[in-house]
Amino acid sequence: MRYQDQLFQQRESAILDAALQLFSEQPWDRVTIAQVAIAAGIGKGTVYKHFPSKEALYTQLAARLAQDHLAALHATKAAQPAGQALRPVTRLAFEHMLNTPLLAQLSHHCDRPEFQERLEPAFREQFQQIEGAYTLFFQDLLRDSLSHLNLNDDECMQLLWGVEACFNGVMARIAAGGFSHWAEPVALHDYFDCVTDFIIAGLCGQANALRATAASHE
Template sequence: MRYQDQLFEQRENALLDAARQLFAEQPWDRVTIAEVAIAAGIGKGTVYKHFPSKEALYARLVLDLSQANLVELRDLHAASPAQDAMRRVIRRAFEQMMANPIQAQLCLHCDRPEFQERLEAPYRQQFIDMEHQYQLFFGDMLSVTLNNQVLSQTDCQNLLWGVEACVNGVMARIASGGFSHWAEPIALDDYFARVTDFIIAGLRAQATALLTHPLSHE
């Protein structure tokens, strides 16, 4: 790698690290590009050579974490017994969110249509590519869970929508701070377990129905 490329990468990583640190100390949506530049020891004008907007900075943080999480989940799935692989992956996905509630908030923010509309085209494409990677991974997990029985791409997509709704609900709950404000608080670990059970049971039941009556969903 050329020296100039190494320097560019070092500056970019410094900016990302500075943003993460600032977001942990104060509301992330109030942190300015100038504050990120100062914390990273980099001129404000230089920041825009790396991130043309605050939206681009948010997007990069979310995309980087999503990619790292996907790698971990794939490794976990490959190392788990087939009968328990999806359950372990879902629980670990919830734990990943819980480990970084601020990132959960950012993920929800970046998924909003108005945010995507303001985002530069290359970043929008990266989100599409990331979604495709998660879809492929879900298809692989579903095949293992169903003992290698094959569903159509349309059926897999329909099942994924249900899983996505559950996962987004968990993400929103984590982003909002859990259940501590409820009259009868629920331990998040118990909540994760119940939602995981619900997802697994729903997937198996719906997949069995689709395999038995392939035309019933049309």
């Protein structure tokens, strides 16, 4: 790699590190590019050479957090016996989002249609690649967990729609600060257990229904 390319990558990493630190200290949507530049020890114009907009910075930071999240999920799946990874992976996904609330907040923000419309094409493609990586991971997880049903791609995607709805609900709950403001607060770990049970029961029931429907048409 050329020295200039190394410097470029180092500056980009420093910008993301600075943004992550600032976002942990104050509401992330109030942090300005100027503040990020000062924290990174570079000029504001240099930040824009790496990230042409605030939306691009959000997307790149979400990508970094998502890559760490996916790596943890892959490691957990690999450590489980065949067919037994669904529960530990789901629980880890929830705990990771709880421990990294910025991931939940940025993911929700970046997924909005109006945000995607403002995003530069290269960064929009990057966000779509992240979504694709999650989809592939959970498709493999479903096939492994429900291998006896021999699910096809269309059936996996239909099941993933329900999983996505549940995960989006959990992300929204984490982003909202949990249940501490409720009259009768709910412990998030208990909530995660209940949602995990719901996801697994729903997947098993719906997968069996899909297979039964397919068999009746054969």
